[in-house]
Amino acid sequence: MTTETTPAAVTMPASPRPPLRERLGDNKILGFLGRLIVQRPLGAFGAAICVLLLLTGIFADVIAPEGYNHINPIDRLKPPSAEYWLGTDQLGRDVFSRIVHGAQLSVIVAFAATSLSIVISAVIGITSGYFGGRFDMVSQRVVDGWMCFPDLIILIVAVSVLGPGTWQVIVILGLLFGISGSRIVRSSVLSVKQNVYIHAAQSMGASTLRILVMHILPNVMAPIIVLFTTRLAAVILAESGLSFLGLGIPPPAPSWGGMLSLDGRSYMFQAPWLAIIPGVALTIAVFGINMFGDALRDMLDPRMRGAGAGRYVAAVRRDRPSSRARQAGGASQ
């Protein structure tokens, strides 16, 4: 087993090395990363993209050569060059700087909106799923009613209610995804509730609060974490879609979607990098989050483990050719 590529190798002493699995087994996070790299290389790649995105977001001010709205009037629509790595836009702003600041904006919106949505989903999903009965009935009808409207139409109308702006987008996306996500939390609560250990806790006289906190919540954490990652990607896409329509985060904020918006379309014919670059940034970010999320789901959901479906015609691989002669010779029995 090679140890060079794993993060554990960096922190471990060089001399006698126990097998990788044993060393990683001691630390949950390192163990998880090790398994991620070995079992799901694409997921590890996605995780690397996520980390990169996060770091870009945090250190945007350091990385970006210019402010996101720094106008260089003489350098309008310059193609990529040594000075402007990714060119400039119609106002002469450095596209690279805007992409980097855009990453920051995406990270902020994604984390804030997703966290909000997860809290909403968890509260509705867990209470509705565990208590059931009338409360569940009513809340599910409300969720049904809400969910029969297309997301984007709710978003458009809601933005027109609250007006465009960063916090508005965060609140709306958080609410929107929170309500639809409550379905997923609820259904996992319903399945966890079926488990005999919940019955055991009830029959031993544990209080409802204890059951919810000690038994239900820890056991629905896996789907909630998975929901979190898928929602991150969905939030980034939804925010950029809104900004693309001119309804999300208003200019001059450097939203990737806004940079692609219809207003700037006429310039894109002259300067195609204006159209290509934000799209590539978006695609990479969403791709990375999706890949990481998929890997996470496969590793957290034991049902998906070893999902090999195999054909029921077993391969026969013998080192020796089989011999009819053996049969004729009469196997000693």
Add this chain to the structure above:
Amino acid sequence: MSDTAVSQPLDQSEEMPVTDPADALLQVENLHTVFRQGRRAINAVNGVSFSVGRGETLAIVGESGSGKSVTAMSLLRLIPSPPGEIIDGDVYFDGRNLLDMSEDELRSVRGNEIAMIFQEPMTSLNPVLSVRQQLAEPMRVHRKVKEENIEARCLDLLRQVRIPDPEARLDAYPHQFSGGMRQRVMIAMALACEPRLLIADEPTTALDVTVQAQILELLKDLTRQHGSSMILITHDLGVVARYADRINVMYAGQIVESGTALEIFENPRHPYTLGLIASMPRLDAEEKARLKPIEGQPPDLGNPPAGCAFHPRCPFAKPQCREQDPPLEPYRGNHLKACWVNVDE
């Protein structure tokens, strides 16, 4: 069902079909099946040899993980692949080696000359196809039965397995049947082409005792009627005692003892067989009699102990047992055991 189905007479050893290997219907030699999990390989079946005579009922008993089901599945290569793989052995059915067959040849044996009944009647029938559709399939594939005769043949099969009101049940779907009735449908399906060998993999594990008795009596009657052989896979020693002519006891992927039902129950030669019989709760026991369990846990097949796989749990273990894996050798006639120890000592 013959109203009072009396089991076979005691002097079965004389009446029992002769199992001369040359005349055996099925002859398995040195079968090895592994399942690969990443870099780990689990030796589910680890060198199994046995034969099944014509008209004979052979039971394979063992606890979960002993490899009894995998052995049965390997005969027809019904091992999902990947992750499963047969890495050694021969399976001669009527002189033809099933493990050398092409997929097409193999298909003409499956469901035709050798049929299977599975453990879970609840999940082994396709929920979206009617009983008629599923029952007719083997006949269409193997027997080219004319379309106009299929219905009559299906009804006949349902009658054979004693499903009441077959006309009404023919177009029903599996979820409309009880567990016992589904297992009857499975049996009807298996019998559709009058196979010469029937492999029943824990056919009654999921069922109640009275239903179990019905199903097993039915299987006994039908195999006898058609003169077919049967391999009965089970973990229940009681079932074995009632229905088997010969018994293979499996532990950790190997046969540890093989013999007639009387030989195995009255003169067990392997410590595992001995322990299994002693630990079995019995209906005819003394009141609240204490059971004698086999201490310890079954081995991890991905990392089996050296030597005899049973030695860590064996009260008779000698130093030799830790080092060398005992071969399956005759103890007396066709009574075989794989053990270095003489349990009488």
Add this chain to the structure above:
Amino acid sequence: MSDTPLLEVRNLKVHFPLPGTLLKPKSGGSVKAVDGVSFHLNRGETLGLVGESGCGKSTTGMAVLRMTPVTAGEIHLEGNNITDLKGRSLRTLRRKMQMIYQDPFGALDPRMRVLDIIGEPLKVHNLVSGRKAYRAEVMRLMELVGLLPGMAERYPHEFSGGQRQRIGIARALAARPEVIICDEPVSALDVSIQAQIINLLKDLQEELGLTYLFVAHDLAVVRHICDRVMVMYLGHVVEVADSEELYTNPQHPYTQALLSAIPIPDPRAESRREVDPSIEGEVPSPVNPPSGCPFHPRCKHAMETCRTVAPELKDTTQGHAVSCHLYEPTSAAMPQIRVASMA
């Protein structure tokens, strides 16, 4: 020992209403899972509740635990009526009755360490104070059921089925209950492990003076652990007797059929036994049970009265009660039926 039994159940009924539809909210139908069951359980004894799936044995256990709504009847524990307890008093009651489950894989929370699983009843009912005492008590329990102290920090998936069942038993013992309800505690285990657990349960009973309500379908297992056995069919008790008496002298035709269906691991004995034809057919639906005696459609002795009049559970001899018209004093003749002698 006082005269009042530890647990007494009188005419227990548990009916589950069938779900209605939007246009017809109350369908009126119900599944009569338990339909008039009475029994008592003395301190220190083991009562076996046996029958096939759907006979109501597990539901009876759940109703005694007050984990399923009781439609009618009364449950008394130590002479107190516990049928209508609610809220706090119900939670307090729960300490006195603990349960051991069938499925060793599902009964333990996969996200908890063994230490916390076994100790949970201690925390819930505030039975120990301080971390040290808590840990010591859990260690004592683990030793009691044959687990090594080093296993306390591990998670359930690291254990085999038999070991998990030991963890479940330790958890049940933690609350020092009056009654332990064992719901098929060994039916998911392999034979060799099954014997270990049965012996453990017996040893614990002897050592700690436990009382078991032992719900099981396997009559052979029940024989090894129970003092008395109660046979259920379709929500009714058909026969109750001391264990020895029931196995050697089963009286109800259903009990006889059931016993005949169970094979004995002895080919010589098997060759003398036969399967009772009454096992043919299927258990009727508890939504629409047959009139009269619930077993009459399958019974080979069924008479005219069986179709109309439901028999009552009556003592035939001391401590042996049967619910069958054949044994009523008015009945013409006691049938000459016995299962083939065993062993």
Add this chain to the structure above:
Amino acid sequence: MGVYLLRRLLALIPTLLFASILVFGVVRLVPGDVLDLMLSENDYSASTHDTRADLERALGLDDPIYIQYVNWLGDVVLRGDLGESLWRNTSVNAEIAERLPVTIELGVLSLLIALTIAIPVGVYSAVRQEALGDHLGRSFSIIALAVPNFWLGTMVVILPAMWWGWSPPSIIQPFFSDPIENLKVFLVPSLILGASLSAVVMRMTRTMMLEVLRQDYIRTAWAKGLRERKVVLRHAVKNAMIPVITLVGILVPILFGGTVIIEQIFRLPGIGQLLLDSVSNRDYPIITGIFLISGVMVLVVNLLVDLCYGLLDPKVRYDD
């Protein structure tokens, strides 16, 4: 069957009622009063109404909001009348009816494209796990999920125009009079929208097929001596399609959202454009109408999906 349908329709009533309150209430919360907007447009107010109050009365906005709601609901339920546009002298029904066919054609075409690509590829991908085709299919779905469709659309509009001077046509011929010209307009946008949907369907189909292929009854089918083709097509696909069909119901709202963006990029005069225009004009009745229509359409599709479900799954019975 009839009873079942009736029951399902009755069950929709509370959902719809809740939805309508949501729609009506939320839309009324839009800040930037339409009256101010209208009054600021001089010619409008000068020509017809003198005062704010006048205008308010004329538009029926002077009643308390619940009266407005009841009136509106009454019109909708009794006459199917969604009201009148505040800006133009047209009925909302007419506005929507004019635009709806464009959106529906775009949506249906995209869905068809998505399903015809995704289901066979998903099935193949599951049956030949880890083979080249599986990897290609999965790579496609991974990429299609990550590429935002508005960016893809923008690229399709910009790049060919730059390279070859080609731009997508936008004059719509009715499908039945000139299907080829009609498809010329719709094909490219539908492909873009269909691609992103197909990624979702493909993944779902693959997962479900893998799940089904592991079931015991598949082993039974192999044990009968069936060919792989038969095992897959007869025994596996039908079972796997049950959840996939449900997915179609979930996809419809997503599809609706997608059409808004795609219509915008390709300048197709569909519901999406109408919505965006109405939002910027604060034209409540139209917004409300579109909102409601989209909700009803989603519910109807879900009902159809449930009916299909019954065709596939014998456990669902309509008579009881």
